[in-house]
Amino acid sequence: xxxxxQNSGPLSVPEGAIASLNCxxxxxxxxxxxxxxxYSGKSPELIMFIxxxxxxxxxxxxxxxxxxxxxxxxxxxxxxxxxSATYLCAxxxxxxxxxxxxxKGTHLIxxx
Amino acid sequence: xxxxxxxxRHLVMGMTNKKSLKCEQHLGHNAMxxxxxxxxxxxxxxxxxxxxxxxxxxxxxxxxxxxxxxxxHLFLHLHTLQPEDSALYLCxxxxxxxxxxxxxxxxxxxxxxx
Numbered sequence: 001x002x003x004x005x006q007n008s009g010p011l012s013v014p015e016g017a018i019a020s021l022n023c024x025x026x027x028x029x030x031x032x033x034x035x036x037x038x039y040s041g042k043s044p045e046l047i048m049f050i051x052x053x054x055x056x057x058x059x060x061x062x063x064x065x066x067x068x069x070x071x072x073x074x075x076x077x078x079x080x081x082x083x084s085a086t087y088l089c090a091x092x093x094x095x096x097x098x099x100x101x102x103x104k105g106t107h108l109i110x111x112x
Numbered sequence: 113x114x115x116x117x118x119x120x121r122h123l124v125m126g127m128t129n130k131k132s133l134k135c136e137q138h139l140g141h142n143a144m145x146x147x148x149x150x151x152x153x154x155x156x157x158x159x160x161x162x163x164x165x166x167x168x169x170x171x172x173x174x175x176x177x178x179x180x181x182x183x184x185h186l187f188l189h190l191h192t193l194q195p196e197d198s199a200l201y202l203c204x205x206x207x208x209x210x211x212x213x214x215x216x217x218x219x220x221x222x223x224x225x226x
Binding site: 004032043045046051090092099100101102105 | 145155168202212213214215216219
C-alpha cells in the first residue's frame with residue numbers, strides 16, 4: 001500500500017519567516033514528488049515537482065528530496081499571508097499514467 | 113484558470129437519481145483522472161485514462177461509471193449513490209511528459225447526496 005504521510009497541522013509561521021513543510025513516503029519505487037497548494041474552497045494547484053536527490057529552487061520555494069530517508073520537504077522563504085493554505089505532498093512511481101498518491105495535507109497559517 | 117473545466121460546480125442529488133459530471137481539458141494532454149476529496153482524508157484516485165483507455169480502476173464501487181470518449185473529455189456517471197459519497201470530485205489532466213505525471217486540476221464538483 002503506497003502511503004504519503006504529512007503532519008496535518010495547523011502550522012503557524014510569522015510573516016517573513018521560513019515555513020518548513022515535511023512529508024514521508026512508504027513506496028521506495030516512487031520516483032517523482034509534487035507539492036500542491038490548495039486554498040479553502042479551491043482545487044489543488046501545482047507549485048513544484050522534484051525527482052532528483054537534493055534541492056530544487058523556484059523563487060521563494062525550495063523542494064528537497066532525500067530518497068534514502070524517503071523524505072520530501074518544501075521550504076517557503078519570506079512567508080506571506082497569501083501563502084496561508086493547505087499544502088499537499090504527492091508521489092508517483094513514474095513510467096505510466098498511474099496517478100499520484102497524495103498525503104492529507106498540512107494546513108499552513110502565516111501570521112501577519 | 114488551469115485549462116481544465118468541470119461542470120457542474122455544485123450538485124445535490126437523491127440516492128435514486130442518475131447524474132453525470134463532465135470534465136473538459138484544453139491543454140492537449142493525453143491522460144485524465146478522477147479524484148475524490150473528502151474532509152480529513154487524502155485525495156483518493158478513482159480512475160485514470162491514458163489515450164482514452166482506462167488504465168486504473170482503484171476499486172471504486174460500480175455506482176460510479178467513467179466514460180472517456182476522446183482525450184479532451186471525461187465523464188463520471190453517478191447512480192444510486194450513498195450519503196457517504198458526498199465529497200468534492202476533482203478532474204485532472206496530465207501531459208505525462210518524460211513519465212512525470214504533473215496533474216492539472218479542474219475546479220471540482222461539490223456533490224451532496226441526500
